Amino acid sequence: QIQLVQSGPELKKPGESVKISCKASGYTFTDYAMHWVKQVPGKGLKWMGWINTYTGKPTYADDFKGRFVFSLEASASTANLQISNLKNEDTANVFCARGGVRGVMDAWGQGASVTVSS
Amino acid sequence: DIVLTQSPALAVSLEQRATISCKTSQNVDNYGISYMHWYQQKPGQQPKLLIYEGSNLASGIPARFSGSGSGTDFTLTIDPVEADDIATYYCQQSKDYPTFGAGTKLELK
Numbered sequence: 001q002i003q004l005v006q007s008g009p010e011l012k013k014p015g016e017s018v019k020i021s022c023k024a025s026g027y028t029f030t031d032y033a034m035h036w037v038k039q040v041p042g043k044g045l046k047w048m049g050w051i052n053t054y055t056g057k058p059t060y061a062d063d064f065k066g067r068f069v070f071s072l073e074a075s076a077s078t079a080n081l082q083i084s085n086l087k088n089e090d091t092a093n094v095f096c097a098r099g100g101v102r103g104v105m106d107a108w109g110q111g112a113s114v115t116v117s118s
Numbered sequence: 119d120i121v122l123t124q125s126p127a128l129a130v131s132l133e134q135r136a137t138i139s140c141k142t143s144q145n146v147d148n149y150g151i152s153y154m155h156w157y158q159q160k161p162g163q164q165p166k167l168l169i170y171e172g173s174n175l176a177s178g179i180p181a182r183f184s185g186s187g188s189g190t191d192f193t194l195t196i197d198p199v200e201a202d203d204i205a206t207y208y209c210q211q212s213k214d215y216p217t218f219g220a221g222t223k224l225e226l227k
Binding site for chain 1: 155170
């Protein structure tokens, strides 16, 4: 069965960096895109961008350009999100989601909690 | 960006019908396909795909869920509502860079 398993919760200080991983199984990793979605606790879903798992080309939503980097370890069927120079407003749950045909997000990771606090 | 508008909450009785609407700021159809998808999210869980391309039921989703609409007006219907359906429902468009509605919280009346 298709599974996306994300790394565990992170507690960081402002200015630090964090790397979140998303390990896929149950399908051919490079056949599907990987999206990243942010959810502030108690709020809605916000698309951060996506990475083409075949070419490695990332695309970032406007609000996530600069401090955010999508990367791959294709041999390990893993997508990564690195956030640098963390700010309090980066506190959120971050989900990876498999990108199907025509932009649907048809499988989701369990979410990774990032807390930024001094 | 394409803006998606949902009502914040809907109160419904068990075994009744729930209709959740999503209106988009631009047409999200293209060549007869609606680039509109619906997700369910329960507290503490990840979102789950219910409906894709406007009206197609995702794998493993009960037939009491259905989607309809086109252009700028879309509806998710749950009929009949069961206790397990109490959750927040999000619409999402993929005609342009993906955007989500703010979510509709389904509550028991």
